[in-house]
Amino acid sequence: MLHGMGTNEATDTDTRPWIQVTRRVRTLHLSAGGSWTARHAATLDPQLQAIDVDGFSEAEIDGGEIDRLDSSGGWLLVRTKKRLEGSGLRVVLFRIAQRYAPLLAVIEAEHVVMPVEFEENGTLAALLERVGRGSHMVLLQAAGILGYLGHVTLEWFKTVYAPRGHLRVTALVHQIEEAGINALPIVGLLLFLIGIVLAYLGIDQLRRFGAENLTVNILGAGLLREVGVLITAIVIAGRSGSAFTAQIGTMKVNEELDAMQTIGLNVVDVLILPRVVGLVIALPFLTLYADVMGLIGGATMCYFDLGMTIPAFMRQLHQAVTVNTFMVGLIKAPVFAYIIGMVGCYEGMNVERNAGSVGKLTTRSVVESIFLVIVIDAGFAVLFSILGI
Amino acid sequence: MSGAGKEIVIRLRGIVNRLGGRTIHDHLDLDVYRGEVLGVVGGSGSGKSVLLRSVVGLNQPQQGSIDVFGQDVLNLEEAALRALQIRWGVLFQEGALFSSQTVAENIQVPLREFTSMSQALMNEIAAMKLSMVGLPEDTAQKRPSELSGGMKKRAGLARALALDPELMFLDEPTAGLDPISASHFDELLRRLQQSLNLTVFMVTHDLDTLMATADRVAVLVNGRLKVGTIDSLRHDGDPWIQEYFSGPHGRAALAS
Numbered sequence: 194m195l196h197g198m199g200t201n202e203a204t205d206t207d208t209r210p211w212i213q214v215t216r217r218v219r220t221l222h223l224s225a226g227g228s229w230t231a232r233h234a235a236t237l238d239p240q241l242q243a244i245d246v247d248g249f250s251e252a253e254i255d256g257g258e259i260d261r262l263d264s265s266g267g268w269l270l271v272r273t274k275k276r277l278e279g280s281g282l283r284v285v286l287f288r289i290a291q292r293y294a295p296l297l298a299v300i301e302a303e304h305v306v307m308p309v310e311f312e313e314n315g316t317l318a319a320l321l322e323r324v325g326r327g328s329h330m331v332l333l334q335a336a337g338i339l340g341y342l343g344h345v346t347l348e349w350f351k352t353v354y355a356p357r358g359h360l361r362v363t364a365l366v367h368q369i370e371e372a373g374i375n376a377l378p379i380v381g382l383l384l385f386l387i388g389i390v391l392a393y394l395g396i397d398q399l400r401r402f403g404a405e406n407l408t409v410n411i412l413g414a415g416l417l418r419e420v421g422v423l424i425t426a427i428v429i430a431g432r433s434g435s436a437f438t439a440q441i442g443t444m445k446v447n448e449e450l451d452a453m454q455t456i457g458l459n460v461v462d463v464l465i466l467p468r469v470v471g472l473v474i475a476l477p478f479l480t481l482y483a484d485v486m487g488l489i490g491g492a493t494m495c496y497f498d499l500g501m502t503i504p505a506f507m508r509q510l511h512q513a514v515t516v517n518t519f520m521v522g523l524i525k526a527p528v529f530a531y532i533i534g535m536v537g538c539y540e541g542m543n544v545e546r547n548a549g550s551v552g553k554l555t556t557r558s559v560v561e562s563i564f565l566v567i568v569i570d571a572g573f574a575v576l577f578s579i580l581g582i
Numbered sequence: 583m584s585g586a587g588k589e590i591v592i593r594l595r596g597i598v599n600r601l602g603g604r605t606i607h608d609h610l611d612l613d614v615y616r617g618e619v620l621g622v623v624g625g626s627g628s629g630k631s632v633l634l635r636s637v638v639g640l641n642q643p644q645q646g647s648i649d650v651f652g653q654d655v656l657n658l659e660e661a662a663l664r665a666l667q668i669r670w671g672v673l674f675q676e677g678a679l680f681s682s683q684t685v686a687e688n689i690q691v692p693l694r695e696f697t698s699m700s701q702a703l704m705n706e707i708a709a710m711k712l713s714m715v716g717l718p719e720d721t722a723q724k725r726p727s728e729l730s731g732g733m734k735k736r737a738g739l740a741r742a743l744a745l746d747p748e749l750m751f752l753d754e755p756t757a758g759l760d761p762i763s764a765s766h767f768d769e770l771l772r773r774l775q776q777s778l779n780l781t782v783f784m785v786t787h788d789l790d791t792l793m794a795t796a797d798r799v800a801v802l803v804n805g806r807l808k809v810g811t812i813d814s815l816r817h818d819g820d821p822w823i824q825e826y827f828s829g830p831h832g833r834a835a836l837a838s
Contacts, residue, residue: 231696231697231707232696234703235698235703238700238703239700264778265697268710272706299773299777299778300710546727547681547682
């Protein structure tokens with residue numbers, strides 16, 4: 194055969210498949226022809242299913258005129274034969290072109306198992322199961338984070354007790370640069386703009402009472418206590434927390450973490466402590482910088498809108514806030530940094546070895562750390578109000 | 583070896599590939615005939631996989647022409663290339679299963695894309711393909727991450743066979759398998775190749791696989807191809823080919 198059936202463009206040799214059913218007394222005669230291929234299986238399938246087998250004792254299947262047969266078409270023939278036999282008919286003839294005999298032999302011989310059953314997704318039971326599994330997952334995750342927190346805290350103590358050999362200074366400095374210094378432009382710009390917006394809002398509202406000078410009080414207290422540290426933490430969660438998860442996750446996918454353990458490196462020492470400690474060191478400084486940038490933004494707005502000079506702004510600010518106000522904001526920074534770093538690294542360690550996992554857990558890490566930062570900020574607010582600070 | 587009277591499925595002429603300033607393929611010519619198993623061997627980094635990627639259109643060679651089924655792959659329009667791609671199947675080294683889908687869904691991807699079968703029929707066909715490649719039926723619901731290396735390759739083969747291609751490309755089909763799994767895979771390959779009348783373009787460096795399955799062998803040395811049967815290549819003067827077939831490993835494989 195110089196030019197076999199597959200030589201030409203597939204559509205050239207593709208003829209319409211057909212099935213003809215004739216009934217001779219108690220014999221069901223089925224003849225078939227044309228292209229029995231995957232492309233046509235969708236039209237053949239319902240026709241074959243619809244064949245009524247009642248009242249026959251014998252069947253003949255004549256596929257002699259099938260001029261193209263692939264394994265999908267072959268399966269349809271074999272399945273039909275099995276169905277006829279299953280209904281008590283004796284298949285006395287099963288004819289097919291000689292060149293397709295090996296293919297049919299493979300399909301018939303190999304295929305002893307019944308078709309797989311697929312899970313139903315639409316039922317109430319399936320919904321309940323999903324809810325159950327989801328709740329179970331949340332609990333497991335909470336337990337996992339707690340266990341992990343304890344584990345890393347223990348390593349912390351070891352490091353404080355004997356820094357040599359535990360704390361990796363090079364990695365730590367690199368993390369401070371990466372998470373702290375490289376974040377200066379974005380944090381600075383953001384807080385400058387927020388300072389302008391807050392000042393504008395304050396001026397606009399307080400002008401009705403003729404108290405526009407008090408804008409500086411709102412600006413000072415708001416920025417230093419809450420906004421400065423919160424916005425910085427959120428930016429860092431999106432910037433560094435996600436990076437931690439993605440970096441550690443990718444290393445996990447590449448089996449680098451396993452390699453570290455077999456070499457005898459402590460993963461917590463090498464990967465997690467530098468990141469978390471670096472963030473804990475960097476975030477207070479970033480917050481300080483963010484506060485200053487926010488105040489500069491506010492002062493700019495006051496100058497242009499109220500004509501308030503810089504010395505006047507400073508005098509007003511001095512009356513409005515104390516060192517305490519500033520410290521209340523700053524003290525939250527290391528706590529937030531700790532949470533962001535821990536969540537980022539924890540989710541990175543949870544990555545599984547498949548393509549979607551890194552992306553999924555990176556998203557989860559950012560959402561979780563922002564959520565926790567805001568929850569803890571609310572906790573601080575309650576605490577400070579009880580303490581009367 | 584003259585190919586007169588045989589239909590050529592893949593025809594490579596003057597293929598030149600350069601990667602990072604290094605010439606990997608230096609004017610390669612190669613014919614693959616219908617119904618044969620061609621094994622492409624060569625040392626690590628000799629460009630075996632690059633050659634395979636070039637033929638299936640994943641890598642554009644700097645020079646040369648590639649005809650598959652008589653069509654110029656390099657200058658084909660999108661739609662014509664899609665039509666051609668249905669006629670071949672590719673098994674990648676690690677199986678390249680879509681990790682977010684179950685094995686059955688992986689096998690059904692081509693069916694869903696190119697036919698309008700009902701879900702029930704697709705499930706039956708997925709089950710049939712799985713048993714064809716020798717995987718137990720409960721594999722269907724598993725995710726690729728739950729499978730061993732050998733099972734991933736079999737599942738990848740099942741997906742590549744989904745639309746009954748005439749031509750199969752295999753990239754290191756037995757690499758990373760234990761010898762028993764590897765020889766089972768060889769048997770499977772030979773059996774499927776004969777019953778489905780496949781033409782196989784196989785990149786490998788496993789001598790046992792080569793012995794068990796290949797009709798002809800193309801050796802890639804120093805950017806050039808030497809093609810022949812294993813017997814004719816054993817007497818080739820090239821030092822790498824000598825080392826390959828006559829080294830301790832080669833002798834053991836030939837003796838068996």
